[in-house]
Amino acid sequence: SQQGEExxxxxxxxxxxxxxxxxxYKTSINNLQWYRQNSGRGLVHLILIRSNERExxxxxxxxxxxxxxxxxxxxxxxxxxxDTASYFCATAPPGANSKLTFGKGITLSxxx
Amino acid sequence: NAxxxxxxxxxxxxxxxxxxxxxxxxxxxxxxYWYRQLPEExxxxxxxxxxxxxxDESGMPKERFSAEFPKEGPSILRIQQVVRxxxxxxxxxxxPGQGYGYTFGSGTRLTVV
Numbered sequence: 001s002q003q004g005e006e007x008x009x010x011x012x013x014x015x016x017x018x019x020x021x022x023x024x025y026k027t028s029i030n031n032l033q034w035y036r037q038n039s040g041r042g043l044v045h046l047i048l049i050r051s052n053e054r055e056x057x058x059x060x061x062x063x064x065x066x067x068x069x070x071x072x073x074x075x076x077x078x079x080x081x082x083d084t085a086s087y088f089c090a091t092a093p094p095g096a097n098s099k100l101t102f103g104k105g106i107t108l109s110x111x112x
Numbered sequence: 113n114a115x116x117x118x119x120x121x122x123x124x125x126x127x128x129x130x131x132x133x134x135x136x137x138x139x140x141x142x143x144x145y146w147y148r149q150l151p152e153e154x155x156x157x158x159x160x161x162x163x164x165x166x167x168d169e170s171g172m173p174k175e176r177f178s179a180e181f182p183k184e185g186p187s188i189l190r191i192q193q194v195v196r197x198x199x200x201x202x203x204x205x206x207x208p209g210q211g212y213g214y215t216f217g218s219g220t221r222l223t224v225v
Contacts, residue, residue, distance in 0.1 A: 042116075043205075043216040097168060100157070
């Protein structure tokens, strides 16, 4: 079963607005990661946040993690048309030899 | 650094044929992962390999599917006697170890006719 579930499933905003995407998960994690996928392409790693971290920034991206609620959010500030893509959260459980489990993704459309 | 290289990009096979998908990880990455993606869906884990070892194949169908990552050369995902339901995009990813982000290839789109 999917570990991470993103919300909303689809989001449409105007260029310049902020986009907030949420991810909930069920079991303990070592870290949580966000990826972007443009249509027909592979996934691109955006940011990794470890279970002992609460917030991380990378350029226009801000990720928060609340392990008590088992949830994370990805904020893209000042969105651009080029941010149009699908966004996935992925969780890595504790322990050696673990692999990432991906959610179904959020489709973000940024209107010019 | 060419990133993760997958080939072919597109592969068409008739039902019953074999499909061989190749993945060369990023230089310095010893962990390889294969995922399958159906349209409008997320990625489903298939198998996790390190050089000459299968670490976790819990996502691989028990029959017709196999994977290897030999000491020399790329990782191979092999699907024997393909069926229409095998049509999907297959992505390979690599990482330098546990606790790192993955670098993905561009995928192989398999179509079974």
